[in-house]
Amino acid sequence: MAENSAASALAQRVSEIIVEHEGLEGPLLPILHAIQAEFGHVPDAALPQIARALNISRADIHGVTSFYHDFREHAAGRHVVKICRAEACQASGGNAVAEAALSRLGVTWHETTPDGAVTVEPVYCLGLCACGPAAMVDGKLHGRLDADRIETLVGEARA
Numbered sequence: 353m354a355e356n357s358a359a360s361a362l363a364q365r366v367s368e369i370i371v372e373h374e375g376l377e378g379p380l381l382p383i384l385h386a387i388q389a390e391f392g393h394v395p396d397a398a399l400p401q402i403a404r405a406l407n408i409s410r411a412d413i414h415g416v417t418s419f420y421h422d423f424r425e426h427a428a429g430r431h432v433v434k435i436c437r438a439e440a441c442q443a444s445g446g447n448a449v450a451e452a453a454l455s456r457l458g459v460t461w462h463e464t465t466p467d468g469a470v471t472v473e474p475v476y477c478l479g480l481c482a483c484g485p486a487a488m489v490d491g492k493l494h495g496r497l498d499a500d501r502i503e504t505l506v507g508e509a510r511a
Contacts, residue, residue: 359397365390366398370405380406380416384423392427421475428471429464431509434488435502438477441484445498449485450474452499453506469510 366387373382383402388394394417399410417423435450453472457465464471480486483495489505497505 362391362395362397363401366395366401370402374405380408380413381420384413384417388423393424396425421473426464428473429468431470431490432473432488433470433506433509434473434475434478436476436478436480436484436486437474438481438484440481441478441486444484446485448499449487449497449502453487453502456503456506457510465510467510470506472506 369386369390370379370383373379373386376382380402383406384394387398387402399413402408402413403410417425433453435453436446437450438446441449454460457470457472459465459470459472461472461474475488478486478488478493480493480495485497486493486495487497487502487505488494489509494501494505
């Protein structure tokens with residue numbers, strides 16, 4: 353019964369978000385951003401409702417959510433570590449930084465630690481190309497990273 357209540361509450365809130373944004377030109381992205389801000393991710397259950405409201409297919413929505421790396425299918429951990437995977441960061445040691453972070457946390461890309469503390473995501477440019485390798489921890493940029501520094505940052509995030 354609680355599951356039906358949660359599904360009903362989700363559907364109601366998604367409907368409100370759609371109504372708030374459907375008058376915009378190109379409302380899909382603002383709707384998806386608002387839903388993710390509300391729930392921490394874009395729940396799969398919201399997709400048919402959005403598709404009906406905007407008269408588009410679920411495949412169209414999936415194409416958008418899978419193209420833009422900031423959209424999540426599942427809620428992230430309490431802290432989010434985004435590690436740059438772009439060429440400039442790769443050329444300056446980005447692979448070692450990524451391997452150190454993933455190893456320290458015991459996860460792979462897009463995973464959250466079992467305690468729900470940290471989610472690690474790849475990003476394809478943080479705009480710190482001259483200061484690579486780079487990462488963003490909870491919205492704060494960090495440049496000129498090495499394996500030791502990223503291990504410290506993810507350790508602090510996990511604490």
